[in-house]
Amino acid sequence: MSDLVSAGPLSVAALSLGLTWLYLRFGRNEPFVPGLAFPRQLHQPLLGILRLLKTVDLAETLFVDAADADGMVSCKLVTANVVCVTKAAHVRQVVCATNHRVVVSVLSNHIHKLLGDKSLLLLVHDEWKVHRRLIARAFHWQSLANMVPTIAKVSEAFVDMALAASQPVDVYPLLKLAALDAIGLTGF
Numbered sequence: 001m002s003d004l005v006s007a008g009p010l011s012v013a014a015l016s017l018g019l020t021w022l023y024l025r026f027g028r029n030e031p032f033v034p035g036l037a038f039p040r041q042l043h044q045p046l047l048g049i050l051r052l053l054k055t056v057d058l059a060e061t062l063f064v065d066a067a068d069a070d071g072m073v074s075c076k077l078v079t080a081n082v083v084c085v086t087k088a089a090h091v092r093q094v095v096c097a098t099n100h101r102v103v104v105s106v107l108s109n110h111i112h113k114l115l116g117d118k119s120l121l122l123l124v125h126d127e128w129k130v131h132r133r134l135i136a137r138a139f140h141w142q143s144l145a146n147m148v149p150t151i152a153k154v155s156e157a158f159v160d161m162a163l164a165a166s167q168p169v170d171v172y173p174l175l176k177l178a179a180l181d182a183i184g185l186t187g188f
Contacts, residue, residue, distance in 0.1 A: 039075070072086070103124060150186050
C-alpha cells in the first residue's frame with residue numbers, strides 16, 4: 001500500500017511534466033514567419049485553426065478577414081505551420097517554388113473529394129517533379145493569355161446554366177463538365 005501512496009505524487013508529477021512538454025512543443029500558437037499576419041485569437045491550443053475548416057463561413061474569418069493586404073496569413077493546423085495564400089500570383093509562386101510537397105491529411109481529403117486523387121495539389125515526390133516538367137510549357141504566360149477567352153466562354157456558360165435552374169443544383173458535376181470543356185477547347 002505504501003508503494004501506491006509514494007507512486008501517486010510521482011505519477012502526477014510525470015503527467016504534469018508530460019502535459020507541459022506537449023503544450024510547449026505543440027500547443028503554443030506563436031507567429032513563425034516574421035511580418036506575416038498570425039491571428040492568435042482564432043487559434044486553439046494543440047488544434048490551431050482546425051475548427052475554422054468546418055464551414056465556409058468559419059474559413060472566411062481566416063482566409064478573408066484575418067489575411068493581410070497581400071491576401072496572406074500564417075496559422076497553425078494542429079502541429080503544422082501553414083501559410084495561406086489567396087491571390088493567384090501568390091498561389092502560382094508557392095506551387096512552383098519547390099519540388100517538395102507535404103500532404104496534410106485534413107486538407108488533402110477535401111481536395112481529393114473536389115479535384116480527384118491526381119490533382120496538382122496532391123502530387124508528391126517524383127510524380128510531382130515529372131508532372132511539373134510536363135506542364136511547365138503549357139502554363140507559360142503567353143499560352144495562358146491565349147486561353148483566357150475560351151475559358152471565359154466556358155465559365156459564362158457554367159454560370160448561365162447554374163442561374164437558369166429553378167431548383168437547387170448540385171454544382172459538382174457541372175464543374176467537372178466545365179473543366180472538361182475548358183480542357184478540350186483549349187487543347188490542353
